[in-house]
Amino acid sequence: RKEVEQxxxxxxxxxxxxxxxxxxxxxxxxxxxxxxxxxxxxxxKLLMSVYSSGNEDGRFTAQLNRxxxxxxxxxxxxxxxxxxxxxxxxxSGYALNFGKGTSxxxxx
Amino acid sequence: xxxxxxTPKFRILKIxxxxxxxxxxxxxxxxxxxxxQDPGMGLKLIYYSVGAGITDKGEVPxxxxxxxxxxxxxxxxxxxxxxxxxxxxxxxxRGANTGELFxxxxxxxxxx
Numbered sequence: 001r002k003e004v005e006q007x008x009x010x011x012x013x014x015x016x017x018x019x020x021x022x023x024x025x026x027x028x029x030x031x032x033x034x035x036x037x038x039x040x041x042x043x044x045k046l047l048m049s050v051y052s053s054g055n056e057d058g059r060f061t062a063q064l065n066r067x068x069x070x071x072x073x074x075x076x077x078x079x080x081x082x083x084x085x086x087x088x089x090x091x092s093g094y095a096l097n098f099g100k101g102t103s104x105x106x107x108x
Numbered sequence: 109x110x111x112x113x114x115t116p117k118f119r120i121l122k123i124x125x126x127x128x129x130x131x132x133x134x135x136x137x138x139x140x141x142x143x144x145q146d147p148g149m150g151l152k153l154i155y156y157s158v159g160a161g162i163t164d165k166g167e168v169p170x171x172x173x174x175x176x177x178x179x180x181x182x183x184x185x186x187x188x189x190x191x192x193x194x195x196x197x198x199x200x201x202r203g204a205n206t207g208e209l210f211x212x213x214x215x216x217x218x219x220x
Contacts, residue, residue, distance in 0.1 A: 004150075008148075032207050034207075034208070036209075041196075042213075042214075043198055043211035043212065043213055043214050044151070044198075044209070044211055045211070046208050046209070049206065049207075049208070087150065087151075089209075091207055094139070094156060094158060094164070095141070095153050095156060095166060096141075096153075096202075096207075096209060097153075098143075098150040098151040098152075099150055100148075100149055100150035101150055
């Protein structure tokens, strides 16, 4: 089983839609969790950290379920500018393990 | 990308050539990483370092070497380039408190 698994998509949604991504991780001792955004041919950039109690940043909500070992990202009121690849990242010790990413395309 | 500088941004190598990808930081962070990303794939860890003089292998270290003589610099060396090393290479450093990774802009390497 891979360390971090994501549905690669693509998710094609119209502007204004709500879309959710899930990510599962295999190491139950993992300590911290993140969502990164990567635009085409660019470096990944932190979108948000994921806290145990769940957290929200504007239109973005992240949740963590330690019992089931998954994290989620919810995007409300999608914008064209949200089109990107979203990477799930899990910290297990020194290294951060990346999922392959979920591709999102928001259409007019 | 304040703080993490990668060079070169693009490079074409012939099979068997060697080269060094440079990574320099001015944020005084201890933890640094080299990842590679193949098209449509996630990032795979090549090597990492937890401080000057300390390096360790990641998931895909074969064909690469690193050194960390100073906190600022973490170069990645390819000794005998192979087509399988065609990829985008990202250097990153990790924030001490948040665990956030700060990436360089990437180095796009093609081996022909």
